[in-house]
Amino acid sequence: MNDPRVCLLIVLRDQHELLPELLAHLRPLNLPVLAIDDGSRLDSAARLDHLAAQTGMELIRLVRRSGKGIAVRAALDEAQRLGYTHALQHDIGDAYELAALEALIARSRRHPTTLFFGVPLDRQGMAPAPQLGALLAGMNAFSRRVREARPGVRLYPISSFNQMLARFPCGSGAEFDVESLIHWRWRDAPCEPHPLPLLARREGRGITIAQAWASLLMHLRTTFGMLLRSPWLLRRLRRDREPQP
Template sequence: MPHTPASAGDAFQPCALIPIYNHKDTIARTVHALRAHGLPVVIVDDGSDEATRAVLKTLAADEPTIQLIRLPRNGGKGRALTAGLIAARDTGYTHALQIDADGQHNAGDVPRFLAEGRAHPSALICGQPIYDQSVPRARLYGRYVTHVCVWMETLSFTLRDSMCGYRLYPLEATCAEIDRKPLPARMDFDTEVAVRLVWRGVEVRNLPTRVIYPENGLSHFHMLHDNLRISAMHTRLLLGMLPRAPILLWRKRRRSAWAA
């Protein structure tokens, strides 16, 4: 059942948004950490197995501020996030804090994301990862290829890390972009939505945050298939940048003039 935000007159009404697929061992800890900061939680179950479904059912029954959305089959992270963002908007929230279900992200930084979002309510607040030794080297180096592509696609260094799934979305602009054109269904979602919001003129603010790769953590990143999807996405976004180049360059020049 949808949960109405407590203070309808408040212009900043955030929730947390967690897409989940079979992370039964870590989801409760993640939810409790978010609830400790007073955030209502929207969970999108992307066709998880029975064990995970049982954990989610118990969580939702014990905590009335959890809105549980079940997708009938696994469709990918992007599809789950799209469903969750639309549901959060329709429930009445103004912002959604995306966070992974596997404990990779530091829930202690939730107040920092919320403070930044409250101060800049129209901005996309992106986590800028600070990694420790747990990060796989191949994944770390591969990110730099995407960073360079994104800088070309936006003609700016605005997005410091477009792949980090820890971010606060302004729901009005984000859902308007979803309504304009559907977003990717899988791991290429995070980067494409960020680039398209920059194209839309949404301000980006980057927030450094510690990110870990838990020992024996469950990852749904498929090296071959997801890298192929990401390559196709960058080709599509680079082509999409070309007709937008004049307005992107104009915005960049205007920002430089304001900063001078």
């Protein structure tokens, strides 16, 4: 593979006031920025237009609120069209140590086919304990690594990830993060965690009934998908446990 071209993806909706601070924090990474506006209000959209004109970032706008999954898919399609090979997706409300993000990009250059996901670490260097949803995801993916995954940061190999999404679009909302990672592991594609010391985390907006329902449906889909694939997944599990000659 030629030298990877990495871009920064940021999905937001009505959060224009958080973007300048995040861009300033991430500027030393020297990555071109693709911001995805998932149906912001008119006043917020206007401020994003102004910020795009000031900073030169690429602004992708979804006219209606479509959900994180659809926004990320649209951004990855555009990133591939623009010639990028990898995309660092960074949630709008978090901030991580720059050295850890630089190390993540360096790992991706050494392992260009691997999907990396960030594992946030607290001030004591501890990762959060897996919640029930993460345990279910790890079980359905037949992968301990997936059990460690958290929202916040992903580093996608764009072409192969988009090929997977063309067959399995995954959830349209926040459940996309988990479901896409499960499908990725079902393909026996490599994924690895990467520790990211957390500097700041803004409180989210809470989980709505619609989001909880979408998450439940996602777990049901992936459970049935796991059962259908279980003969092959069990053979793969035995293969991975066999000692190498």
